[in-house]
Amino acid sequence: MNQPAPPGTKKSSNVVWCATHVSRADRERLNGHRGAVLWFTGLSGSGKSTISSAVESRLHQLGCRTYVCDGDNIRHGLNGDLGFSPADRVENIRRIAEVAKLFLDAGMIVLTAFISPYRADRAKARERMPRGDFIEVYCRCPLEVCERRDVKGMYRRARAGEIKEFTGISAPYEEPEAAEIVLNTDERSQEECVDAVIRYLRQTGVVAAELP
């Protein structure tokens, strides 16, 4: 009931239509920065979680309102009913995009850290957002390097056939063709990667250029 009452609508004498409504712009003014979606994508082990978390820390230190959506808080909660079938993977990304859109509307800088291997799914997520608010961050790292890191032991299990349809091994990863930010995580330090993201946010006015 955020709209004015349609003409001819009956009202109770006690409940008055409330046209005042807090908008995204109001929240952004209060926050002192614009909302944005930083959509991290890349192979398992390419640094999505690590770098998104480090970017969040830096933004938080700058006084920005931030939130990271990752496997920890999404797969165990909202998307706990989904598996890894093709249909479930599509639905997984769809819901993440919708949640990111809510946080964007709340005036926050939301960072999503999921492999999100399919171009079509990422394109759909982008299309759901107002133009310019969706910032694709590609954590580019050769498969051999990710596999050598094998932080969670997943590649070993995928090679052993214990995990089916593992991205990069037995399922495709479709590289972004025009990501706003490309981080070569095997060549750059975490610090340099974080700097690159923050620089982008300043250049595009998400975060004020004059912040420390």
Place this chain on the structure above:
Amino acid sequence: MNQPAPPGTKKSSNVVWCATHVSRADRERLNGHRGAVLWFTGLSGSGKSTISSAVESRLHQLGCRTYVCDGDNIRHGLNGDLGFSPADRVENIRRIAEVAKLFLDAGMIVLTAFISPYRADRAKARERMPRGDFIEVYCRCPLEVCERRDVKGMYRRARAGEIKEFTGISAPYEEPEAAEIVLNTDERSQEECVDAVIRYLRQTGVVAAELP
């Protein structure tokens, strides 16, 4: 990857495990208030949307970080794939609770405005949140009054049989038995209802008592 690396985990020389991680407490410190879920429930036309929107406006004026989840932004987005069957209604509320939990973790005061007619669903939502963070706000209003208001013309259509399983007419509404806040919206003005919610938030320390 927000946890420290488990012992014996291999690391790339470039990607350092990042134990610094922005917590809910960090975000609450930045915001200057606690996170909370204000879960509005009540019949269609009982004032949930109007009052939650007015509460949000007041909180925003106090400098609080807020967001309202309602039919407008949830039913058309995240839950756009759901209908009104019993199973879909359960899933609708489950997802809303999970989204509210994410906003809570983000340190925000999130207000949800859905009929949410079943006790079991509301209880499940409550159980998903840390104790004390789920605040049930019952907009109590006699069916006759809601039906007389009939803001969206839904009761008329439900009586005419055009809408099936309409809460209060052809589907049950299970009243809360121990809501934290009960608003008799047919007897109190919008202003009084908003005051009651803000008073509760001050008394329970969600919002600092000394704020204007």
